[in-house]
Amino acid sequence: MATATVSLHRIDATTWEIPASARPDMRVPARIIADGELLAEIRGDESLVQLQNVATLPGVVDAVIAMPDIHQGYGFPVGGVAAMDVEEGVVSPGGVGYDINCGVRLLALPLDADELGAERKERLMDELFARVPVGTGRGGGVPLRPGELEAVLREGPRVLVDKGIGRDDDVEHCESRGRIEGADPAAVSQRARERGHDQLGTVGSGNHFVELQRVERVVGEQAAATLGLREGQLTVLIHSGSRGLGHQVCTDYVRKMDAMLARYGIRLPDRQLSCAPIRSPEGRAYLAAMAAAANFAWANRHAIAARVREAIARVLGREVAAATQTVYDVAHNVAKFEAYAERRVLVHRKGATRAFPAGSPEIPERYRSCGQPVFIPGSMGTASWVLVGAPGSVERTFGTTCHGAGRRLSRTRARKQIHGRELERQLAARGIAVRAASARGLAEEAPFAYKEVDKVVEVVERAGIARRVVRLVPVGVIKG
DNA sequence: ATGTAC
Secondary structure, three states: OHHHHOOEEEEEEEEEOOOOOHHHOOOEEEEOOOOHHHHHHOOOHHHHHHHHHHHOOOOOOOOOEEEEEOOOOOOOEEEEEEEOOOOOOOOOHHHHOOOOOEEEEEEEEEEEHHHHHHHHHHHHHHHHHHHHHOOOOOOOOOOOOOOHHHHHHHHHOHHHOOOOOOOOHHHOOOHHHHHOOOOOOHHHHHHHHHHHHHOOOOOOOOOOOEEEEEEEEOHHHHHHHHOOOOOEEEEEEEEEEOOOHHHHHHHHHHHHHHOOOOOOOOOOOOHHHOEEEOOOOOHHHHHHHHHHHHHHHHHHHHHHHHHHHHHHHHHHHHHHHHEEEEEEEEEOOOEEEEEOOOOEEEEEEEEOOOOOOOOOOOOOHHHHOOOOEEEEEEOOOOOOEEEEEEOOHHOOOOOOOOOOOOOOOHHHHHHHHHHHHHHHHHHHOOOOOEEEEOOOHHHHHHHHHHHHHHHHHHHHHOOOOEEEEEEEEEEEEOOO
């Protein structure tokens, strides 16, 4: 509806702008990174109206930005970036998303896909499916003693290493070492902690997965070598988040902040943008709870990876498991304090990935020469990408790039077009082994429900915010 | 995304 009236000005080959003058309530312009074709898809939903809504929030600086994989979400669009001045600005749970620190971790095996063989592949898939719990509302996570969940919320995956789960180098290869400062378990409700207590090391459902892959193509030779990736190699991509715990944190603070809007004199075009001043008690409490949920999510992917190593050890041997490296782990649903042009801001990235360029002190030393690794999970049965951050991200997008293919069809519409078991047969016919807890969940993630991931990453490369390194194709997938 | 509706 309203999308038809959005006035877009093309700025360059990959950037469009909606000026702040487009609506009386916009404080800053909205910019869209895309190409003509992706833009046409983006205009098919409400995401650009949502982006303009975000541009009305108090303290928003410079411009709100849409990545080429943007689609509509809760209040904020998924695939949106908004930076708020730390003094004047607000923090919004909807700007982070219900799945706090949903993110992606890549493991690299010291083995080529060719060397695996059909029989060991099926056994590896069975072992993975047996060891890594998938599905909604299911427990089966790492058993925790009293106080240990609170330690994980405070410190992240480092706590699990102390328990003998995973390794120091896994933690070193996480964005911000798997920990956001200022986490406070006391800011996380009892209910949220109850929901999370048996979910550490579980995948969940929706678009979450554990995928066995092959490096199909190397595009950036030098960066690939630096990241320890080569053509033909086996990898495992883990996509999950903070499960019920993060979901409950979002629910709790959306409600709390909604009740305070009038008192803080905040007027919103959409109540789903519920927010509070960064400096307010509610804002600080949310940030402390968000950090705790983010730390939980990093520990979750760390624990999943440890179980993946167990499955690898069982089928391919202890040595292969020990030589399986965590390449890196990125968050794509989180808010972080960063500085741009000497200005301190809180960058909300929802369905968007930090992508710092080469030389950034935030990147592990061994990767500093090539830029921060970024993983872009494609839709099920299609490709995924490894990118590295490029200088344009700092200049144009608050150090950010895209996060995935971006949904094109609703879950309901996807379900109407194919049955999960039929999809499973189609994937198997293409050599992709599937282990799924739910046929319905499978149908919702059908490849045709998503935009073309190759096109999305091509655009972010042309925009100069990230560079392509390798293309990964699925060998097998474990899903909720 | 989510004990897919407190």
